[in-house]
């Protein structure tokens with residue numbers, strides 16, 4: 227390993243080439259990282275959430291029936307969140323040793339999973355409910371430092387440009403956090419985007435089942451609509467160094483989104499709580515020492 231000053235990665239578990247790639251581009255892809263059997267268990271768990279057999283705190287629906295008036299929830303649920311406290315999702319994804327190994331190379335040994343979701347793009351759903359505009363995940367997070375936060379995102383079936391694969395803007399993790407808001411084309415609750423990047427060339431990421439991308443929270447990314455008759459599912463968790471600190475978002479670009487998240491929490495969970503408490507309640511320690519996210523008694 228060279229003596230280069232690394233800024234975005236911590237430990238020397240990566241090869242030099244992998245580490246340099248993440249430092250330069252703000253992401254790295256591992257093909258077939260998650261075995262099919264783990265993905266199949268998560269897939270079945272998603273269907274069990276859809277059918278009401280299993281409960282997770284947040285189930286978001288597209289307000290439209292599936293093709294031919296299809297009412298089965300797999301056709302109408304577009305996202306489930308806070309899946310971390312479900313032991314199947316925890317064991318077979320969020321705390322999966324293959325994921326945790328890479329995350330520790332990026333953010334270090336004290337790992338808290340702070341955000342967890344399974345994103346479903348059902349067939350035949352209008353663009354405004356199915357695409358995800360270009361955005362930076364840090365927009366949502368009132369904690370820092372940004373370099374101690376990283377996402378994993380795993381394709382649960384083959385994802386292509388036609389069914390809404392991810393796209394990214396390589397190197398954008400080196401820039402600032404931009405202002406975000408609702409865009410013209412996407413109307414889903416909390417799906418904010420940045421402005422002025424429509425004409426910038428993006429890198430599209432077709433992926434196969436089990437392929438996993440890890441990325442920095444300032445990396446500009448999004449995903450297209452699903453134009454096919456099949457599903458497009460992905461599972462994703464954000465991890466932070468447990469020793470991160472909360473920031474005061476008042477007066478920053480993040481004040482508006484923080485208020486919006488507080489009001490969603492109030493509506494969904496009948497809880498009037500501060501944004502920092504919302505994030506603590508969404509989190510779960512994965513390994514290493516506890517920190518700021520664990521200063522709380524309950525979770526969502």
Ligand SMILES: O=C(O)CCC(=O)C(=O)O
Nearest residue numbers: 345358363447448449460
């Ligand atoms: O899975 C997708 O379509 C995009 C997810 C994403 O970028 C996000 O939720 O931040």
